[in-house]
Amino acid sequence: xxxxxxxxxxxxxxxxWFGASSDYDDQxxxxxxxxxxxxxxxxxxAIMAPAVSGTKAQGPATGPAPSLSEPGAREMMMQxxxxxxxxxxxxxxxxxxAFAREARAIHEGKSEERGIYGEASGGExxxxxxxGVRVAPLPPAPPRKREIN
Ligand SMILES: [Zn+2]
Numbered sequence: 001x002x003x004x005x006x007x008x009x010x011x012x013x014x015x016x017w018f019g020a021s022s023d024y025d026d027q028x029x030x031x032x033x034x035x036x037x038x039x040x041x042x043x044x045x046a047i048m049a050p051a052v053s054g055t056k057a058q059g060p061a062t063g064p065a066p067s068l069s070e071p072g073a074r075e076m077m078m079q080x081x082x083x084x085x086x087x088x089x090x091x092x093x094x095x096x097x098a099f100a101r102e103a104r105a106i107h108e109g110k111s112e113e114r115g116i117y118g119e120a121s122g123g124e125x126x127x128x129x130x131x132g133v134r135v136a137p138l139p140p141a142p143p144r145k146r147e148i149n
Contacts (some may be wrong), residue, residue: 008035
């Protein structure tokens with residue numbers, strides 16, 4: 001089974017399990033994928049990107065994760081997320097499905113060191129993290145009207 005992080009047009013993220021990556025393609029092509037939150041069929045794989053530099057990825061995490069239940073916290077998170085996404089889209093190379101391979105090549109010094117983003121399956125991401133390659137999901141894009149249909 002392959003787990004994909006999926007995203008609907010309204011930015012709801014959820015998980016989908018598939019027997020093979022071709023199953024995802026098949027179900028996606030036939031419009032069988034549906035957002036469990038809003039029912040939208042405009043669904044795609046969430047884009048993965050390396051952790052943005054400047055954050056400390058090494059060392060143990062300290063303290064509990066910040067609570068998202070406080071008033072305004074989620075909105076602030078969303079605004080921060082949009083800023084991160086914009087930064088990535090403007091400064092990073094889009095490599096599409098080659099993301100996992102390229103991220104590994106950069107990590108191993110076999111490819112030019114630069115910021116990249118693209119798509120990867122849950123399994124690919126898990127493997128990268130196990131091998132010490134820093135990747136993080138890119139925050140969802142705000143809904144764009146022209147992407148509908
Ligand atoms: Zn949705």
